Amino acid sequence: MPILSANGVTHLYNKGTPSQSKAIYDINVDIEEGELVGIIGHTGSGKSTLVQHFNGLLKPENGQIIVDGKDIWKDKKSTREARFKVGLCFQYPEYQLFEETVYKDISFGPKNMGLKEEEIHKRVLLAAEYVGLKKELLEKSPFDLSGGEKRRAAIAGVIAMQPKVLILDEPTAGLDPKGRDRILEMIKSYRERTGSTVLLVSHSMEDVAKIATKVLVMNKGQVEMYGTVDEVYSHSVELRNIGLNVPQVSKVFEILKSNGMNLGSAYTVEKAAEIILSKGGASV
């Protein structure tokens, strides 16, 4: 049974006004437990609208969102449950830090869940550890942290609710390469350690290729493709047509192929090097 499903989900913006438009349309997708799904698509393709449906922030006009076997709009209780089962971390989450200390900020979610003080304490420490925040930072004001630390603190606040599904909307936007790699590493190890399902909204085809198990491509409010990294990235022409691009190493392999040297395909530098070296040259 999938952990998360959208069945025929449609959402309208500005309903009932002259500017009414379909933000997403007839979305059908099943996400299996434990997957790390990269969600890609250009601006306005409906990525953010879709993920906001997954934890009940937006209500579909038509169709159902099923989380852990339950329709989240069946009754009030189901909706509330969905908000804890599916943790959503917005773009630039560091702008949402507000408490006096990092500790209080991370504990805000679990507190709202009505957990006991002891359990909250345990969760805050564990979440801080997952995101690589040192213990001594917990008593600092969130505003004294560096940009990368702030972002990790904000993500820890969502992780502390121990959601079954963690959704991150462009968690690496605006970071420098090192900050970006730390966040990607963190997401990967969080998933491996907890077995949780993670949805990663991203503009970077390179980042998605590095860590995702599945890729969901959105275009004009609909699901264009959904499959493994290999299945999706091999459609480079279709991806380009909808304003996306394949990683630079994949282009290298495409050029080789058009010159009569078919080495298969590679979407990360590691894989590309491995393939080329296996073809020879290494012994020279």
Next chain:
Amino acid sequence: MEDKVIIKFDNVSFAYKADEGETVATGVVDGFSLNVPEGQFLAILGHNGCGKSTVAKLMNGILVPDSGTVTVDGMDTSDDEKVIDVRKTVGMVFQNPDNQIVATIVEDDVAFGPENLGVAPEEIRKRVDDALKAVGMYEFRGREPHRLSGGQKQRVAIAGVIAMNTKCVVMDEPTAMLDPQGRQEVMDTIRMLNKERGITVILITHYMDEAVKADRVVVMDKGEIVLDNEPRKVFKNVEKLKNLGLDVPQATELAYRLKQAGFPIADDILDEKECAAAILKVLEVK
């Protein structure tokens, strides 16, 4: 003939004054010297906190040095009398498009700069139309900026700078918040400004594929310049760049890895075409 220098940093030091209770201030520069020739497309790289945004802000007098001098087209930026002229010469475009749009109609936004400079209305009309055409946003002149995409908003911000007839544009991560298509639009605009209008461009970025297109790349660390050369010679230093927390283009990294493993390939590869050609050359002989 030696190229005319438009921006000159001479032994510049600058530190942010720490607020009460704060300990460390990042983004400090110390004894920083740099000459930017007129018409150059210069990319500045470095991890967050290395001082590159400080350097950008020193370029048009938003910040002035604690010691040393920054000279813009012959004017000392510390000279209060020259501040308006300095800003007329060097325009700035920042990361977040939403923070730099001031008007409710695209063409009003572009007119804001020249209006403040006291340019005559008919001249403003001409400049605004010209600037919007240059960035490919003329047909959007009557639109509301908040309905535009991120890439379009940044192009409007760039048009605002062009309308001020600046000789030089400093852009601090102008594509960081954009999607790939928006990035492409902005990069095309930047290249056009530089190549067709001869505007000096200083681009601060974390995207190596953007830096590759510059005439010159300066890499900063801890407020100092650690590499300064044409892109091909800078990106050769894969190990050094990685140690600084930076990337190299994937094609460069692939060639580097192959070479490390004994594959006989050049170490100054910049893009996918060069990389594929070099690999073909080796494998076809086999």
